[in-house]
Amino acid sequence: MSLYLQITRKNNLAIYRQVAEQIRAQINTGRLPSGTRLPTVRSLSAELGVTPLTVHNAYNELQADGLIESVVGRGTYVSDEAQRDAMPVDTDQPFHPDNILGDILHIMRARHVRSMAVAIPDPDLAPIDEIWGRVNQLRSEWINLSGYGEIEGDGKLRAALTLWLEDRGVKAAPSRVLVTNGAMQALNIVTRALTKPGDSVLTEEPTFLGYRHLLKTQRIRPLTVPVLPDGPDITRLEQILKSEKPRFYYTIPAFQNPTGVCFSAEKRQAILDLCRKYGTQIVEDDVYSDLYYDQPPPAAIAALPHSQHVIYLGGFSKTIMSGLRLGFIHASPPLMRKFVALRRVSDLSGAPMVQRLLAEFLNDGGFKRHMRRVRPIYQQRRNGMHDGLNRFMPSFVNWSRPTGGFCYWLDMPRIFAPGALYQLALENGIGIAAGEAFFTHDTQREHFRLSFGNLTTEAQQAGIEQLGRMIREQASKRPGADGQLKEIALTDR
């Protein structure tokens, strides 16, 4: 096992911080497992050509964070606590977009990582008492909620979702609602029901990264339409609908993931009109629509006149808590029968207790109260990330201006090899979502997504400052004696 350190005197980060940050990153990524003995202060300072005080300060910082511990007379070790929090991500593995989704779920759980990789709400803002505390209030129902639920989902939840949809102008009915394990299962079921391997579907580029995995697994060919600041390129949309006859168009009109773009009312109408004209099914993913920070988004496509054929997907992972794993499909009865048949063989049904918790939360106004509480906080964070980007990003980096959702989409000239920025950031304890995961085939430009939902403005800005530095350094990189990578051999306890 080895420790890798690279000291750059031109860096505006103090040298002891450079040492500390690099060791921290190697602990966090699991490269230095718990029990690893670190070099003595004396030997490491000699190796790096820095003063012993520099190494001492670095070790002190890591010890204060609980990542390492000194045992008198025996040396300094990576702590057990560090191990517990380390993310089990193998950063030595070659970069591959397929690994990103799994990686970022792991990364999220590593306490020392500032993850801007995942579009999730802040767990500290989750209505945890209102959801989990409600289990007690349902005591008289415990027994009824302990058996298999109905395949379609808890009746009370389907009724509550019907009202939720009607609030949004969608003509809904409980018999047209299928509750799913998050919007991801909704998307999986709809896609499998409507396609067979070799078919093509139309999506935006870039789009939700889980969708890329799904299409690949199902061997479905993605056709893509670019996202402009007010929605998809309508000319291109019509060309594709006309010439390629995709099985359906998967669209995220409200605060599109990852661009954050909110489709205008005109574009939504145009999408509906064109898809009706060419007989193409629309699958509308509306999971971000409640997360607006300037004004509510225009009516959903499924709420427009003549939209009966639109399949509407909703979910509560972005608004309430992702750990509920609750989403739903709203569709016409003939489609519903196909979807229910697929859910039956997928996992039979969801957990009735968790579904009922959501039903009660929706029914007694908890959801609306929660959204009123968190919207201003996320608005601030959205603004804070914009400020941070302005302050710390080099001028050649551009970004979207999201009016809702959790995502900024950044682009810049390609100065890193594909995946290199993602990995460099990861090794420095910063999670970002690499653009390669989102379908983008642009080899001249580099893209990445930064999510602000789960981080305070301070934490975001600290991360953006580091990212900005990495990008600047790469842009100005010249080889030299300074900044050489040192390999320091380590022994186990």
Added chain:
Amino acid sequence: MSLYLQITRKNNLAIYRQVAEQIRAQINTGRLPSGTRLPTVRSLSAELGVTPLTVHNAYNELQADGLIESVVGRGTYVSDEAQRDAMPVDTDQPFHPDNILGDILHIMRARHVRSMAVAIPDPDLAPIDEIWGRVNQLRSEWINLSGYGEIEGDGKLRAALTLWLEDRGVKAAPSRVLVTNGAMQALNIVTRALTKPGDSVLTEEPTFLGYRHLLKTQRIRPLTVPVLPDGPDITRLEQILKSEKPRFYYTIPAFQNPTGVCFSAEKRQAILDLCRKYGTQIVEDDVYSDLYYDQPPPAAIAALPHSQHVIYLGGFSKTIMSGLRLGFIHASPPLMRKFVALRRVSDLSGAPMVQRLLAEFLNDGGFKRHMRRVRPIYQQRRNGMHDGLNRFMPSFVNWSRPTGGFCYWLDMPRIFAPGALYQLALENGIGIAAGEAFFTHDTQREHFRLSFGNLTTEAQQAGIEQLGRMIREQASKRPGADGQLKEIALTDR
């Protein structure tokens, strides 16, 4: 809308009970919706040729059960309460095995139906306080359990399942465990990962009815091996492995569903040896193994020497409560990677809170205590069903002698049209699982499954008595004036 009644004077059920039971069945199946006005006592007694007192007594019984209500001066109506409990099953739909799984989940929820159709534990015996009450004890973890979990499942649960597997002699590791939404999702993921449409897999005949749906959805050809009283027909097994090269063998060695057969140690070893010889993957579904009433089953196939390649599926729907929707896969690392990739695109992950509840229940001995408590109760019910069958079934009906699980598998000469017994029973408020759902292609014999887990001995025996009567009546059916089906037209309120 019409009411259908058929009075048989040879029946040993009092005529007023015949009237009441048939009206009850038509309310329960949703044929007579809430608000339907029933005929007056006078007109119905005239129509049927019985005394007004007979109809009066029938109505009294239905009213006592809350199914109908009399409004002074306006008449007698199907009550709102009845509607709430009615099962939304359309028994007018032509019988089709594909509908059975959905039907029986609906039926289960209709309070007035004695369902022997579903192999589930008794909700009244579920450890509901130990599971749902534990939510409070986890208060300090609520926030950590509210986000996306890891795709593979909660770390604590995977550790607990590893111990659970090791208790059973399976060499396990947390990294080889994937938590799923019940064993159904485990089976779905394994099947999809190992096959492509057009492939064939080997299963027992009969087998788990959910599996039939799954194979059909995935367009997979089932090859079948018959189940003898100690396990599959080994000669036939070898012939199929040799000549057909199925992608895998899906087997339920412990208290096989629906036959209740427990495979002997010799048969388990023979299965492993043959599948190794012909290079066929084994998928072992072991969800019933804790439900033994005479002696524990022999070691799982996955616990035998040289069984590293066996994919082991477990779940807690039969032992703890089906509403947790928790099962798991244990498999080798290369297979695990495929399974995790499929779970990722299926629904990303399960609900961490529910997974943690199970982890704690397993870790603190709750599961073992629960099994010690319920095993004697289910043993009694198993015995009670045997007694009931002995007492009430005609001599031409045969049944299996399960040593564990929840199922009796019955067979008799074919005296009903396919599905007719299932529908007749349903209309009389009795749920059974029709043999047609379990792959059985035998046209000379009729099969059906009766489950005893969720019913007291008294309830079972009452249901079996009715079933026995239906079978006897069908066997001795001769046309005659007596017992003619009357159609009585009804009007809405």
